[in-house]
Amino acid sequence: MTIRHIKIFLAICEAGCNTTKAAEALHMSQPAVSLALRELEQYYGVALFDRMGRRLRITDAGARFRDYALHIARLFDDMEKGMKDWDAFGLIRVGASVTIGAQFLPSYVKAFYDRYPGTEVHALVAPSDQLEAEIMDNTLDLALIEGVPHSPDLVSESYMEDELAVICAPDLFPSGARLTLEQFRAQKFLLREQGSGTREVFDRATASAGFHVEPIWEAMSTTALVNAVIRGLGVAVLPHRMVMGPIERGLVNTVTVEGLTFRREFRMIWHREKYLTAAARAFLDLCRNYEMDYPLPKYNGLF
Numbered sequence: 306m307t308i309r310h311i312k313i314f315l316a317i318c319e320a321g322c323n324t325t326k327a328a329e330a331l332h333m334s335q336p337a338v339s340l341a342l343r344e345l346e347q348y349y350g351v352a353l354f355d356r357m358g359r360r361l362r363i364t365d366a367g368a369r370f371r372d373y374a375l376h377i378a379r380l381f382d383d384m385e386k387g388m389k390d391w392d393a394f395g396l397i398r399v400g401a402s403v404t405i406g407a408q409f410l411p412s413y414v415k416a417f418y419d420r421y422p423g424t425e426v427h428a429l430v431a432p433s434d435q436l437e438a439e440i441m442d443n444t445l446d447l448a449l450i451e452g453v454p455h456s457p458d459l460v461s462e463s464y465m466e467d468e469l470a471v472i473c474a475p476d477l478f479p480s481g482a483r484l485t486l487e488q489f490r491a492q493k494f495l496l497r498e499q500g501s502g503t504r505e506v507f508d509r510a511t512a513s514a515g516f517h518v519e520p521i522w523e524a525m526s527t528t529a530l531v532n533a534v535i536r537g538l539g540v541a542v543l544p545h546r547m548v549m550g551p552i553e554r555g556l557v558n559t560v561t562v563e564g565l566t567f568r569r570e571f572r573m574i575w576h577r578e579k580y581l582t583a584a585a586r587a588f589l590d591l592c593r594n595y596e597m598d599y600p601l602p603k604y605n606g607l608f
Contacts (some may be wrong), residue, residue, distance in 0.1 A: 401448065
């Protein structure tokens with residue numbers, strides 16, 4: 306039994322238990338894939354798939370073997386990447402959700418470079434659900450996200466608290482106004498896109514209050530939403546630190562809503578079976594202690 310057998314088995318599983326599709330994905334012949342499967346079953350003396358006509362269905366033994374195979378394949382992939390990147394000392398692949406990527410990640414990486422010269426950080430800024438998928442595919446070592454991850458295979462550690470602000474145009478409500486739920490629900494909403502941590506916090510809070518919102522605008526860009534608020538197109542709920550600039554300049558007002566709070570945690574996530582290098586562990590440690598060691602960055606984007 307070799308790593309080749311394991312990868313062929315996993316390819317069959319990923320192809321919906323179809324050896325022909327697995328063979329196409331692996332650029333192999335279908336008979337070669339079927340032979341490798343028979344060799345695996347003979348080696349362990351168990352049926353990994355039931356044959357039902359020309360279709361395969363994974364057995365209980367096959368499902369258990371798949372768990373082991375995924376673990377072994379990830380470790381092998383880590384070893385391959387780690388050894389091939391040996392000359393790039395301290396290379397880590399970090400993901401960040403859009404808010405964290407815009408506001409915090411540049412400061413984190415700069416502090417990391419200052420503390421560990423010679424290291425290299427490859428970064429991806431994307432919605433939280435995409436980052437989770439990238440970690441599951443082992444194309445990222447770790448990620449910094451808003452909210453709670455969805456996969457039980459991910460380790461999640463809270464490292465910072467944040468609050469969302471409800472903002473509106475100055476002529477809609479005075480600064481500091483307290484809206485009733487009915488007033489709030491009657492507004493036109495300009496929100497972050499589905500899959501973002503900010504949107505999940507908003508949807509979770511409104512669902513707990515017993516209602517659902519259909520936004521008239523959705524965007525990945527905080528700047529786009531703030532500009533729409535400034536022009537009186539509706540109300541937005543965005544990270545407070547991200548909108549401090551326009552608040553201080555009087556371009557938008559903040560309001561509160563009776564019975565609603567929009568608080569969240571920033572989290573560090575990685576796969577529970579991932580081997581974290583010394584560089585990756587050092588980066589996580591820097592994020593844990595950033596508030597104590599450095600001043601928090603203040604976002605003053607162009608609006």
